[in-house]
Amino acid sequence: MGEQTVTGPDATPSPEADAAPAPQSAPAGPASAGMTADGRQPAPADVAGAGMTADAVPGAPAGGAPAGPADRTTDITAGPGGVMTDEVGVVTGELTLRTEHADGRVTLRVQYKDADEWYAVTGGSAPLADPAALDTVHTIAVGLLNRPEG
DSSP: OOOOOOOOOSSSOOOOHHHHHOOOOOOOOOOOOSSSTTOOOOOOOOTTTTTETOOOOOOTTSSSSSOTEEEEEEEOOOTTTOEEHHHHHHHHEEEEEEEEEETTTTEEEEEEESSOEEEEEEEEEEEOOGGGGGHHHHHHHHHHOOOTTT
């Protein structure tokens, strides 16, 4: 098949026929949906008009260090012996467990569910050079401390 000429109503070539197509520009704003082609997280992006940035992490409740991108939290139920903490001894019942990674260390903290104060889990701090292992450490901690059936 050959090229076709675009003509106007009087069978003369239309001005658009000779015009080159307009270059298409990239859409404004973030160009990813939370990941890149190589699997790495993109940098946080401003979300215009939303009053926040994408991938922002809200601060932790008062009484503890602010939550960061390398923190994980899960609601748990302590077993019959509770969870021993450095600050107040044993805590029992409905708790929230937070696994934090900072400065090459992982630290476990608990709080009574919906309370303000966070307590360091006794013996719950260790070196962790690779932040990618944080999810695994958190999963193991939840498995050890969450005992809803006793």
